[in-house]
Amino acid sequence: MLERDQCLDQLTELLDTCAEGNGATGVISGAVGFGKTTLLEAVVSRAAARGYMVLGAVGSKVESAIPYAVVEQLFQSAELAGAETDLHVPLQRAKEEWSHLGMEAGAAQAMQAYHALLVELSAHQPVVLCVDDIQHVDSESLACLLYLIRRCRRNPVTILLTLGPSGAAPCEGVLAELACRPGVAHVRLGAFDEVGMARLIADRFGPAAAEQYAPGFYAMSGGNPLLAQALVSDHTARPAHPETGYHPVAADLFREASVACTRRSGLNGLRVARGLAITNGAGSSTLLARLVGLEKRDVDAAMKILTESRLIEGLRFRHPAIRSAVLDNMSAVDRTRLHHRVAGLLRNDGAPVIVVAQHLIAAGAVEDDWAPQFLMDAAKQALREDRVSLAEQCLQLADNCCQDQGRSHAIKANLARIKWRDQPEAAARIMLSLVAPARAGDLPGSLRLKVAHRLLVQGRVTDAVELMGPLFAGGADGTPAERLTLELDVTRLWLAFTYPGVHQQLVGDLPPEQQRQVPSHQIGRPRLSAIHTLWAVLKRGPDDVLVAEAERVLQHLLAEDDTISSLNSAIAALVYADRLESAAAWCGRLQTAATERHAPTWHALFTSTRAMIALRRGSLRSAAESAEAALRSMSVEAWGVEIGMPLATAIEARTAMGDHAASAELVNSPVPPGLFQTRFGLHYLYARGRHYLATGYYDAALADFIQCGEKAQEWDLDSPALAPWRTGAVEVWLQRGQRERAGRLADEHLALVKRGQRRTLGVALRVQAMTRPSSQQAHLLGTAVDMLQTAGDRYELALTLVELCRTHQRQGAAAQARLLVRQAWRMASECGAEGLCSSLMPKPVAGVPVEQPRSLPPSDDVVAGVLSEAELRVCSLAARGHTNREISDKLFVTVSTVEQHLTRAYRKLNIRHRRELPASLAS
Numbered sequence: 001m002l003e004r005d006q007c008l009d010q011l012t013e014l015l016d017t018c019a020e021g022n023g024a025t026g027v028i029s030g031a032v033g034f035g036k037t038t039l040l041e042a043v044v045s046r047a048a049a050r051g052y053m054v055l056g057a058v059g060s061k062v063e064s065a066i067p068y069a070v071v072e073q074l075f076q077s078a079e080l081a082g083a084e085t086d087l088h089v090p091l092q093r094a095k096e097e098w099s100h101l102g103m104e105a106g107a108a109q110a111m112q113a114y115h116a117l118l119v120e121l122s123a124h125q126p127v128v129l130c131v132d133d134i135q136h137v138d139s140e141s142l143a144c145l146l147y148l149i150r151r152c153r154r155n156p157v158t159i160l161l162t163l164g165p166s167g168a169a170p171c172e173g174v175l176a177e178l179a180c181r182p183g184v185a186h187v188r189l190g191a192f193d194e195v196g197m198a199r200l201i202a203d204r205f206g207p208a209a210a211e212q213y214a215p216g217f218y219a220m221s222g223g224n225p226l227l228a229q230a231l232v233s234d235h236t237a238r239p240a241h242p243e244t245g246y247h248p249v250a251a252d253l254f255r256e257a258s259v260a261c262t263r264r265s266g267l268n269g270l271r272v273a274r275g276l277a278i279t280n281g282a283g284s285s286t287l288l289a290r291l292v293g294l295e296k297r298d299v300d301a302a303m304k305i306l307t308e309s310r311l312i313e314g315l316r317f318r319h320p321a322i323r324s325a326v327l328d329n330m331s332a333v334d335r336t337r338l339h340h341r342v343a344g345l346l347r348n349d350g351a352p353v354i355v356v357a358q359h360l361i362a363a364g365a366v367e368d369d370w371a372p373q374f375l376m377d378a379a380k381q382a383l384r385e386d387r388v389s390l391a392e393q394c395l396q397l398a399d400n401c402c403q404d405q406g407r408s409h410a411i412k413a414n415l416a417r418i419k420w421r422d423q424p425e426a427a428a429r430i431m432l433s434l435v436a437p438a439r440a441g442d443l444p445g446s447l448r449l450k451v452a453h454r455l456l457v458q459g460r461v462t463d464a465v466e467l468m469g470p471l472f473a474g475g476a477d478g479t480p481a482e483r484l485t486l487e488l489d490v491t492r493l494w495l496a497f498t499y500p501g502v503h504q505q506l507v508g509d510l511p512p513e514q515q516r517q518v519p520s521h522q523i524g525r526p527r528l529s530a531i532h533t534l535w536a537v538l539k540r541g542p543d544d545v546l547v548a549e550a551e552r553v554l555q556h557l558l559a560e561d562d563t564i565s566s567l568n569s570a571i572a573a574l575v576y577a578d579r580l581e582s583a584a585a586w587c588g589r590l591q592t593a594a595t596e597r598h599a600p601t602w603h604a605l606f607t608s609t610r611a612m613i614a615l616r617r618g619s620l621r622s623a624a625e626s627a628e629a630a631l632r633s634m635s636v637e638a639w640g641v642e643i644g645m646p647l648a649t650a651i652e653a654r655t656a657m658g659d660h661a662a663s664a665e666l667v668n669s670p671v672p673p674g675l676f677q678t679r680f681g682l683h684y685l686y687a688r689g690r691h692y693l694a695t696g697y698y699d700a701a702l703a704d705f706i707q708c709g710e711k712a713q714e715w716d717l718d719s720p721a722l723a724p725w726r727t728g729a730v731e732v733w734l735q736r737g738q739r740e741r742a743g744r745l746a747d748e749h750l751a752l753v754k755r756g757q758r759r760t761l762g763v764a765l766r767v768q769a770m771t772r773p774s775s776q777q778a779h780l781l782g783t784a785v786d787m788l789q790t791a792g793d794r795y796e797l798a799l800t801l802v803e804l805c806r807t808h809q810r811q812g813a814a815a816q817a818r819l820l821v822r823q824a825w826r827m828a829s830e831c832g833a834e835g836l837c838s839s840l841m842p843k844p845v846a847g848v849p850v851e852q853p854r855s856l857p858p859s860d861d862v863v864a865g866v867l868s869e870a871e872l873r874v875c876s877l878a879a880r881g882h883t884n885r886e887i888s889d890k891l892f893v894t895v896s897t898v899e900q901h902l903t904r905a906y907r908k909l910n911i912r913h914r915r916e917l918p919a920s921l922a923s
Contacts, residue, residue, distance in 0.1 A: 007187045011043045014158050018126045023152040029163040030189030031308035032261045033226030036162040047128040055129045059136030070141035111147040126156040134161045165305040191223030220248045222310025230257035250321030258325040265305045272302035277326040278338040281316040282355050339363035353378040361393050372402040417561050421599040424638035445471050445484045457640035459674025472506045493531040500715030526557040530566035534573040538719045541754030542577030554586050576721040578759040584613045604633035608646040618795030621832035624653035641672050644680030648687035655691045658835020663691045686723035705729040720752045721760050727767045743771035762787030766800045777807045785915045792883045798827040827881045866908045874901040878914045879921040
């Protein structure tokens with residue numbers, strides 16, 4: 001009765017008219033669920049309290065075909081009402097008469113009999129005759145009611161009717177007459193507004209809750225009183241959350257009220273509501289009419305009823321919970337039938353493929369010939385919109401209903417490609433299921449290459465070569481020539497730097513013109529450009545052109561399932577070219593994209609690459625954590641031979657940190673058998689060699705370094721930026737006292753370093769200096785320091801400073817040695833190289849306390865007085881080992897400004913290099 005006071009007062013005035021001896025009629029109308037029956041009952045209660053006789057009946061769709069069913073209800077209630085009065089005997093006699101006439105005599109005689117009985121009843125006391133839902137009343141009873149309304153204007157009879165959604169012709173005729181008849185009061189009930197909703201919530205939960213949560217409750221119910229009451233009742237048993245308070249949740253009562261509203265909207269209303277629940281906004285009212293089998297005018301009328309009831313807005317339900325309730329109220333057979341039918345209708349009308357596909361998925365089994373290809377097209381569109389789960393559902397259903405074996409293989413391959421981003425193990429199993437048809441020649445060449453790629457990742461080299469051999473030899477194939485040529489070129493280059501032995505096996509026997517590595521007419525294509533750039537960096541070393549090409553690929557190639565490997569290759573090219581800042585920036589962006597697009601496999605690959613970047617920047621903790629996170633992200637089966645990359649990074653990082661127990665555990669982890677035939681195996685061998693070297697197993701270390709070198713030379717991948725095996729071997733030979741042999745290896749390594757590879761050059765110079773006499777070491781190490789500071793590898797810089805410190809000690813420059821050891825200790829500490837930090841501690845002497853290096857040395861008053869504040873800030877960061885680029889980023893100034901400050905500071909301090917900066921500046 002909320003917000004119904006005025007309506008109640010208006011109807012109560014009709015009772016007053018009745019008390020004065022005059023008849024009156026009131027019609028209560030409104031949409032479904034708007035409280036018509038509740039208002040009627042309130043008026044009846046007032047009439048009963050005044051001593052009026054109440055005759056009541058309810059219209060029913062079930063009884064709408066039974067003549068005089070409602071009138072009989074009315075006067076049966078009259079008999080009960082008069083059972084305790086003196087009217088009992090006359091009423092019983094009258095009932096027998098009108099019953100006989102009502103069923104067998106003409107309509108006029110029946111109406112006269114009912115009227116006479118009503119007059120007789122009203123002569124003793126005022127009568128209220130009320131009929132609920134007259135839209136469901138039988139036509140004979142409707143005619144009688146209209147007759148009584150006309151005849152009882154001078155009798156103390158009040159007739160109250162409630163009217164819901166109609167559509168039946170007899171009812172419409174009666175309503176037309178009532179609408180123009182004088183003395184008939186029409187009460188139209190409307191929906192609650194937000195103020196009314198706030199009052200309803202306040203009655204249950206208090207004013208504070210009403211003010212805050214009325215908008216949400218109103219938006220969900222639309223102000224439909226039945227839905228609003230159900231919604232509030234659902235929340236009565238739910239205590240308010242201490243922080244979030246009350247929020248509308250569609251529980252049982254709301255769902256039941258939603259279904260009740262649709263059922264009480266008439267048969268057409270129910271059919272249209274179910275059709276709308278299926279289409280969910282797709283199509284038009286014309287399509288909806290074809291779907292539910294009604295005329296368009298009937299659909300429009302039903303939609304008007306549903307709209308007035310606040311159930312729908314346009315072609316959609318107001319809230320998903322209402323739609324869900326209507327769907328759940330349908331049988332599974334009806335839902336399947338309607339989804340399948342609407343899919344065909346929408347397809348014929350040219351609806352978007354995804355919309356049609358969603359209905360096919362909801363229908364389940366599909367037998368239409370057009371469905372498999374249509375679902376494949378929908379999967380492509382879903383991927384373009386990044387709706388991966390929907391794409392998988394489309395392909396799974398397409399595979400289930402596909403009768404063509406060749407198309408089924410293509411569907412499975414596409415499904416594996418999609419699943420790879422979040423279910424790599426499942427993707428691997430699907431691809432491996434295609435090995436048999438690939439051997440039988442039932443797959444096109446491009447698909448055979450993908451199957452072979454998966455076999456190689458799993459380490460099954462022989463099987464992969466068997467599949468790819470005929471394609472490289474120019475065998476017949478069903479793939480378009482241009483597409484197959486591109487796929488072969490990509491595969492050829494990928495094999496050249498990932499599986500070099502397989503590449504030599506497949507390409508080595510071909511004529512020279514077919515052994516080309518770079519097809520000039522294809523080089524502009526981003527996927528091929530990315531692969532070519534990485535191959536060229538490893539093959540002949542980096543240059544500005546290759547770096548620019550890698551950057552171009554990363555700028556223009558979108559992250560998709562088919563391009564992730566290419567993007568990762570472009571970043572790897574930047575890493576091997578020592579462009580670590582750029583590589584880190586791109587890797588971070590792609591990691592973020594992988595997270596946003598819920599692609600854990602992508603994220604694992606970029607996390608592995610990010611770990612390698614962190615290792616080469618000397619961020620050992622970050623490298624170890626990222627590599628180990630990547631290893632945890634996927635199983636060994638999912639990684640395949642590519643597990644060698646994060647595993648090698650984790651081993652090398654933990655070794656440099658001095659955490660030999662952790663690195664030993666990683667070394668003892670099982671690896672795929674095909675790992676040592678790949679580029680990843682070179683990284684692994686070098687990392688394992690570093691672990692053996694650090695733990696004193698020099699023979700094992702040397703064996704790994706030599707094996708790494710032999711494979712790199714055999715495969716023509718002997719790049720100092722890939723796996724610098726010579727530097728490891730140099731350190732082993734130095735441990736054994738074979739300085740001359742170590743020197744030759746160090747010189748060979750340095751000769752391979754290309755111009756612009758500052759980090760690689762710095763490491764090569766440090767190792768070469770270790771093999772030279774003390775008189776030559778200072779210059780080499782000084783140059784190495786400059787290279788590594790520019791490159792930004794803080795761990796290698798710390799190692800170089802340690803060597804430079806030892807050189808100064810041998811030359812008697814104790815003060816400069818102390819300065820350098822403090823800088824080295826600080827950098828090692830920041831990198832997480834605890835083993836190196838420990839080695840820089842003074843050795844304890846009996847009875848003499850050990851002075852530990854301080855993390856923050858005291859400031860130098862002289863230096864602070866000479867330098868300006870800006871110069872002091874720049875020099876303090878430089879003393880801590882930051883590159884000019886890093887300093888510019890931290891201080892939000894240009895690199896040129898940093899260089900100017902350093903130049904002026906060097907002049908004031910009378911030094912020439914940043915390595916000569918006082919250690920106290922680091923504080």
